[in-house]
Amino acid sequence: MPAGRHIPEATVARLPVYLRALVEVADAKMSTISSERLADLAGVNAAKVRKDLSYLGSYGTRGVGYDVEFLLYQISRQLGLTRDWPIVIVGVGNLGHALANYRGFAARGFRIVALLDADPGKVGEQLGEHCIRAMAELSDVVQEEKVAIGVIATPAVVAQEVADRLVEAGVTSILNFAPTVISVPAHVALRKVDLSIELQILSFYHQRAVLANGLAPDLVTDLATDLATDLATDVSLPAG
Amino acid sequence: MPAGRHIPEATVARLPVYLRALVEVADAKMSTISSERLADLAGVNAAKVRKDLSYLGSYGTRGVGYDVEFLLYQISRQLGLTRDWPIVIVGVGNLGHALANYRGFAARGFRIVALLDADPGKVGEQLGEHCIRAMAELSDVVQEEKVAIGVIATPAVVAQEVADRLVEAGVTSILNFAPTVISVPAHVALRKVDLSIELQILSFYHQRAVLANGLAPDLVTDLATDLATDLATDVSLPAG
DNA sequence: GCATGTGAATAGATTCACAGCG
DNA sequence: CGCTGTGAATCTATTCACATGC
Numbered sequence: 001m002p003a004g005r006h007i008p009e010a011t012v013a014r015l016p017v018y019l020r021a022l023v024e025v026a027d028a029k030m031s032t033i034s035s036e037r038l039a040d041l042a043g044v045n046a047a048k049v050r051k052d053l054s055y056l057g058s059y060g061t062r063g064v065g066y067d068v069e070f071l072l073y074q075i076s077r078q079l080g081l082t083r084d085w086p087i088v089i090v091g092v093g094n095l096g097h098a099l100a101n102y103r104g105f106a107a108r109g110f111r112i113v114a115l116l117d118a119d120p121g122k123v124g125e126q127l128g129e130h131c132i133r134a135m136a137e138l139s140d141v142v143q144e145e146k147v148a149i150g151v152i153a154t155p156a157v158v159a160q161e162v163a164d165r166l167v168e169a170g171v172t173s174i175l176n177f178a179p180t181v182i183s184v185p186a187h188v189a190l191r192k193v194d195l196s197i198e199l200q201i202l203s204f205y206h207q208r209a210v211l212a213n214g215l216a217p218d219l220v221t222d223l224a225t226d227l228a229t230d231l232a233t234d235v236s237l238p239a240g
Numbered sequence: 241m242p243a244g245r246h247i248p249e250a251t252v253a254r255l256p257v258y259l260r261a262l263v264e265v266a267d268a269k270m271s272t273i274s275s276e277r278l279a280d281l282a283g284v285n286a287a288k289v290r291k292d293l294s295y296l297g298s299y300g301t302r303g304v305g306y307d308v309e310f311l312l313y314q315i316s317r318q319l320g321l322t323r324d325w326p327i328v329i330v331g332v333g334n335l336g337h338a339l340a341n342y343r344g345f346a347a348r349g350f351r352i353v354a355l356l357d358a359d360p361g362k363v364g365e366q367l368g369e370h371c372i373r374a375m376a377e378l379s380d381v382v383q384e385e386k387v388a389i390g391v392i393a394t395p396a397v398v399a400q401e402v403a404d405r406l407v408e409a410g411v412t413s414i415l416n417f418a419p420t421v422i423s424v425p426a427h428v429a430l431r432k433v434d435l436s437i438e439l440q441i442l443s444f445y446h447q448r449a450v451l452a453n454g455l456a457p458d459l460v461t462d463l464a465t466d467l468a469t470d471l472a473t474d475v476s477l478p479a480g
Numbered sequence: 481g482c483a484t485g486t487g488a489a490t491a492g493a494t495t496c497a498c499a500g501c502g
Numbered sequence: 503c504g505c506t507g508t509g510a511a512t513c514t515a516t517t518c519a520c521a522t523g524c
Binding site for chain 2: 203
Binding site for chain 1: 481482483484485486
């Protein structure tokens with residue numbers, strides 16, 4: 001069967017994980033791999049691996065497994081990683097810095113072609129092999145370098161404006177690290193990474209576990225407060 | 241109705257987004273908000289907001305909306321944000337640096353109590369108000385400060401070992417930034433943030449869009465290659 | 481024999497649409 | 503009348519279980 005259309009979102013999100021596992025397996029000179037082994041490496045179960053891979057086509061061999069190199073190529077191709085993608089990073093604070101130095105991008109074909117910042121004090125500063133450029137140059141850079149993806153690493157307050165300017169300049173995919181919701185036209189792909197939200201989600205499950213294990217003497221007071229809260233309707237909030 | 245049990249995972253993941261929106265709304269001195277308005281601010285639709293909030297309890301008023309302060313408190317409480325959570329960050333490279341300086345953590349009650357690194361060259365170095373400590377101190381710090389959450393910002397190769405040591409020291413929630421799958425006992429909550437995976441997912445949708453718009457003359461060659469690939473079975477892979 | 485590939489079954493999330501209530 | 507709260511309907515994702523084919 002020639003690769004079936006419409007790969008589910010959840011599957012797409014797992015392909016990069018399989019890809020990484022396969023790179024390791026290939027480095028270890030294994031030439032085939034079973035769905036079960038790949039599942040272990042990817043931290044999922046074997047049925048999911050098989051279903052996911054079946055969306056790409058029937059690339060395995062029954063009784064044997066998947067050819068590692070072949071699968072590597074197919075997944076790379078699906079993810080569009082057989083070519084380089086030029087990216088720009090807007091906002092060179094702590095996070096922008098870390099992103100600019102992050103070797104994982106280059107390793108997967110994401111080539112940083114420019115670092116931009118609105119702060120005139122930063123413009124001109126050298127960072128690795130890049131010189132920080134002014135926001136005014138955004139449009140030119142995007143056009144000249146055919147930039148596909150823009151990364152927003154600015155403070156939240158300016159994130160929407162930066163997104164607008166990226167879109168205006170012709171960028172059609174955006175990765176947003178600013179801790180705020182931004183909106184873009186329908187034709188622009190948008191993903192977000194929010195560091196403090198991840199911690200808050202963890203906090204939820206952590207608290208849940210603590211409560212479940214009865215290990216939280218100091219939570220008892222809070223439960224009392226909660227009860228009061230459920231009965232009363234007016235509550236003053238500890239400053240957020 | 242007193243708050244119903246079992247909040248779905250997808251809902252939990254959105255609560256922090258609502259929380260942030262509500263903080264803004266509260267700052268703007270609005271005292272009530274409709275599901276529709278909150279949905280706009282959070283970038284979702286109104287039905288979802290109502291369903292999500294209904295899992296916390298019936299906290300709205302028909303014909304009016306939700307009381308902003310009250311909702312803020314209820315969500316904070318569910319997320320366990322009415323108290324401080326001591327966290328440790330392991331690995332003070334580029335990312336660890338950025339995380340240590342990230343103000344969003346403190347703003348939500350995540351108090352960094354220690355920065356640790358395996359590199360003896362870094363130990364002793366001052367970073368903000370923290371002095372980088374040796375890995376050997378992990379266990380003591382976790383115990384003394386009752387650390388709830390460990391953040392892994394190390395290279396991938398040592399991430400599993402760091403996770404093991406965190407668990408051993410008594411940490412029950414882990415946020416992993418290292419680009420690798422790690423496994424932890426069932427009682428430990430684990431979340432991951434993978435920067436390069438996000439870009440790869442974007443790349444998929446980007447490529448998809450480009451193909452759909454017929455804007456990719458240089459992809460034609462690739463399609464030919466694909467076809468050949470589908471017919472042949474042996475393929476050499478551009479180095480990953 | 482053994483591991484893939486996949487329909488069918490189940491579980492989970494989203495959306496619809498409207499009854500219920502301030 | 504307006505907006506919440508929620509069953510029912512729909513859509514998406516996961517898991518099961520086994521026929522299929524090397």
